[in-house]
Amino acid sequence: MKGILLAAAIVLWATAAKAQKQDSVKNYQLEQVIVNASRSQSKLGDIPRKIDVLTKNDLQASPADNVGDLLKKTVAVDIIEYPGIKASIGMRGFAPSTDNKYNVLLINGIPAGTENFGTLDIGNLQQVEVMKGPYSSLYGTNAMGGVINLVTPKSSGKLAGSVRGGFGSFNTSQLSGHIGGNLTNKLSFDLNLSGLDQNSDYQTGKNSLLHRSAIEKEILDPSTFDKKYPNTSYKKYNEGLRLGYRFSDKVEANYYQRLFAGRDVMTNGTIYGVYGNSKKDITRWSHGLNVAVNENRHKLSVSPYFSREVNDYYNIAGTSDFVETENVYKEFGVMATDKWLLGKHNLVYGIDWNNKQYESKRWADVSERTAPYQPNYRNGALGVFAEGNLNFLQDKLQISAGIRYDNINFHLFATPEMQIDALSENHHVVNPHLAAQYRINSNWRVFTGYGTGFHSPDAFQKAGSYSYSSSYGKYNYKGNPNLKPEKSRSFDGGFAYANRDNGLSGNLTYFDTHHQDMIDYDRSNPDYTTFKNTSKAHMNGLEAGFAYDFGASSDYAWSLRLFANATYLLHAKSEDNGVKSKLKYVRKANANFGIEYRDFKHWQTRLSGRYIGHRYEDNWLYTYDYATYEVIPYTTADGTAVRPSLINDSVLKHPQFLVFDWTGSYTFAENYTIGVTVSNLLDEIYTEKDGYPMPGRSVGGTFTWRF
Template sequence: MKMRSKMKIDHILFALALTPCIALPAGAGEQQVQSGGEMVVTASRMEQQSIDVPITTQVITRDQIEMSGARDVGDLIGKYITGHFHKFNGLLSPVGLRGFRSDSHGSDLNGYVLILIDGHRTGTGNAAKINLDRIERVEVVKGPSSALYGSAAMGGVINLITKTGDGPLGGSITGEYGSFDYYKGQVSTGGEVSDTFRFFITASIDEIGDYSDPTFGTVYNSGIERKEIGGNVVYTFSDRHEVRLGGNYSDLYSESPSWRNWITYSAHDPNARQNSDKSIGYADLEYNGEFLDGKLHWKALAYYLYDKNHWFWGFPDPDSSQTKYIDKTIGTDHQFTWRMTSWNTLLVGFTIESLEKESSGTENFQPSTPLTPGLDYDNQALFIQDSMDLFDNRVNLIAAARYDRFDVTTKRAKTGTYADFNERSETYDRISPKFGIGVKFLDEMLRVRANIGDGFKSPTADQLSADYVDVRSGVRFLGNPDLDPETSRTFDIGFDVYHSDLSLTVSYFHTDWKDKIVRESLVNNGQGITTYTNHGDATIAGFEIGAEWILGQTFNLPFDASLWSNMAFNTEKEDEQTGEDLLYISDYEVKSGLNLGYAGVRAQLSHVLVGSQMITNFDTFMNEEKGTFSFWDLTVRYRFAGSWEINGSILNLFDQEVEWARGYIMPERNYRIGLTWNF
């Protein structure tokens, strides 16, 4: 106990020591952040300078992505953004913002944080499925964003903005090799073919075998294979009209390790064979046009999303028992931006989406009933936003609201036997407002801001309308048509300081979470019934602090150097009905680092510290505290001979035990090295 306490004290002292050099999560080492002039689009659905958007917006740039050592979006968020990222084996990584997370199994509509790609849903809440090769930057909006993006945006929105081939025509070929038989091959090409046509296309394949953790050795059956291809083609008709056609497909295979005799922390089972076949894909068509001498802008999106999760969990033969879910979504999103005056811009738009979930199962090589039946979602939404820049752009106001209507249906699964299955439908609607204000002082060196807004999460179709009996268990699953959506109201206040070599941001947020939906088990006339109910309220509150110190400018160094860090302290996280801490919200997080650059060399030393949290121990089904953990990573990149670049990473530099989720210990210290030829 004394050793654990000392370790916690050391961690906190380290965090406090870095407080003067805490970076905006938007920058994490990028010197452009300190000016406050970075262009962002997600928070207001319009391209604006970040200092003119009073909503907390953070950006991960392409340079940060390259220096992160991350292989997917989940790892990237876990390194730079506070909010408690979760990571399991088998390509499963829900991401968190302000105490809310995306769905653990990947359903984007069943989560509390929404992941977008180029402004529309990705079709998944599992960030491990999304590779980084096509991502130009990541914009993160913390706080409820349902006023513009609808359901599942209670904690915020993560928007992945893809490469479109800006710049000269060229390409690259990359090969990487590393620990645990890791390898990756990638080919990319793109650029501006003419004044009217540009493109970017990339394809890659990578694989890694069973890894080892620092405590128990080889984690058997933990390998991963990824095959991915995607890109964008952009055609510019004129300086006022442009069309983009984009898409991506990822074929993902992952294995699932287990503990010997299913006893956590016993030893990894060398006979484990369970695995999963996951794939995700999308295609989208985007039009941007300007009318009325540029005063009116029309952005139109049409998209198709595909998300498959296929688990093979039989024992001893994994093929003997399977569960498969396939989500298909068709949607369109349109927004019209009218610059009414030099200081007032009105945005109106609508979204129409239709999602169909197909479910099937196999048990002992026979068709069986999956855990979730088939589902249909139809969503229609209208949104409006007024943005005002007053007093010579010293005061920025944003007011927004969105109306959502849902039609949800529970459908019979493609396999299995049900008794008394009724395909029921339910309809409900929701209005979500938001308001923000920012005021600048001292020639934009200081900004004070405040926001208040509502978020909501739609009940799932089975929570609302299920009505069937599972013949295996005899349990009746009965939806509750009187369920209300889960809602939140958050206010946050804060200030930002922008100096020539130091930036600082401080925020306080307070969230009232209402009408949480929980599963409820009942017995009626001797029959077990599973249903759902709105179960009480909760409060989440805390501080977020960030800054970046450009050491090279302060001390007139002959090389680039910056210190950065992102901090979050959750001062309140209480279930008001039980009086206990909410689960899976850490007490604090600190994500920090040092960036260096000289000539063709760039280096980043980063540190992640995650505080203790309350979790459920699924061995005992009792709640307990999970302790603090931390790790260091080092990445170096060197460009030479004009067109060649070598990169190397040492991940988990000091060989620490890293466990984002209980029982899922991440790899020991491991290495990667790669070579890229740019042409």
């Protein structure tokens, strides 16, 4: 694979026809950005909702190498992240989950085909759109916390591109290339190739910038400080292709194809080895087609898509080395949207057909199949929606109102090695929204909105029964046909200020969300485990953003920008059978801040910080002596007890952290750039998930040639 990437980079180099000058961003105005994820493709300033847009400059100035890492460093979101290319995010008090059940993830407006943010590369992105709040009225299931849309380039004109190579800590090397432009007057393309190999295990941090209590020090466990985290090396490769054909001034088609390959991705589990000492391979192929027709007052878009992601988990204990578990995730369907222009108003309506199919295989040894951990199933949805966007009072007042109906269907498939019958179930869901915005003047605007969201249960949670065996024993499960979707209702409101002339911008949003019918395990029956709508939660809080550019005084001949944004939960509690408790796996606060300098010719540098607030997690690093049922601490391989004084605490309050990053680059001869990144600049010891300390300080260098 590395040889293929090298050969492709040489081809990109050889086909360079003419140097392309670096784009100037001095006159960039964020309010004029088109937000593709809104489905109405409106300007950012015309949408009465809270939306963060990351520009190309934000992407280039970040040391992140995947979308999960990017979002946690820029837009104040929660994240659950593990070594071994695995990450998911949460917004507005919705806890991150490994199946990403509270967000919708798109690439160019089409489902991304993965639930894992860690597998998404940022090297070939043009823009990232983060829409916070309920969007089930536009996208159906899962859009409770928000929608993330990744936008890739659509190059035109003469062929141009770049080649980049680099090296860094933990014996990391990377190589990438991009080329795009017109092949004929009507045919254009973009091709991106990249590879990154982290060939050594990473070292954890050793410092604590914030005060630690005795309990917090024990939770973090000093024995994990400044320690090599075993089995954390990996290799990953990306390929992306866009082919665009312009049939006429009114009709255009773009075909998108992407490949992600993670190879020899080591998974130690926790730093203590719990749930670990294995490896996995990840392979995902994605295909999508968008046909856009712009005919007088109608803008029609039709997008069929298909993706297939395979996760192979190896058992490498002892001398054998075989695939123990294979999980296949398929996503396919069609999205169709029409934007009908009605003077200053518009009506957006459409129909979506989406399917998510899960298949599992499991082996006891190299040749013997055994029952997988769950049956094969498909969650399908047919949804129709409409949204009116109205403008009044000379475009000062903007109102958006919409509604969506979804017919959710479940299919449970007969699964080899598992006693289960094929079954089907379905239900119906309706979700409305209403939002309004008023422009006080050219700088100030106020906005408010209300909407609902839902998360549909999986097919095996609602229908059928199944069982499997493992080293821990035999497990029996039974679906609950009366299981309801998780639902939410949310209100938000706030104001925003933006004045390019004085370089100042800011916003403040208050949100209030009620989350109901949360799905959990029901173990009340001694013969089997089922599922139930067991609890509810209430979250409210504030989102704030601020930026000031000193370069406004020089008409942006240069830029020196201070920036900050934060999410703070004022209230976050759950309730189960009348018993209230603090919401777990959700941070009280998340914040990003920093300072950036650009001279638009040679120099660019950014120092950024991330504040990670307190969170509550179940204290899972203890167990029972099943002879006496006495609570005992988990012990490492050498017999050392982990957190022995905390074994009677069922829930732990995890500490807060402060992590800094620095990036800098110098461009010379217009087309050559030397870059340096330092992630975790001050070598903070921190975790995104209990028992999984993240990398300490790492340094990297890159060289980029643009042609």
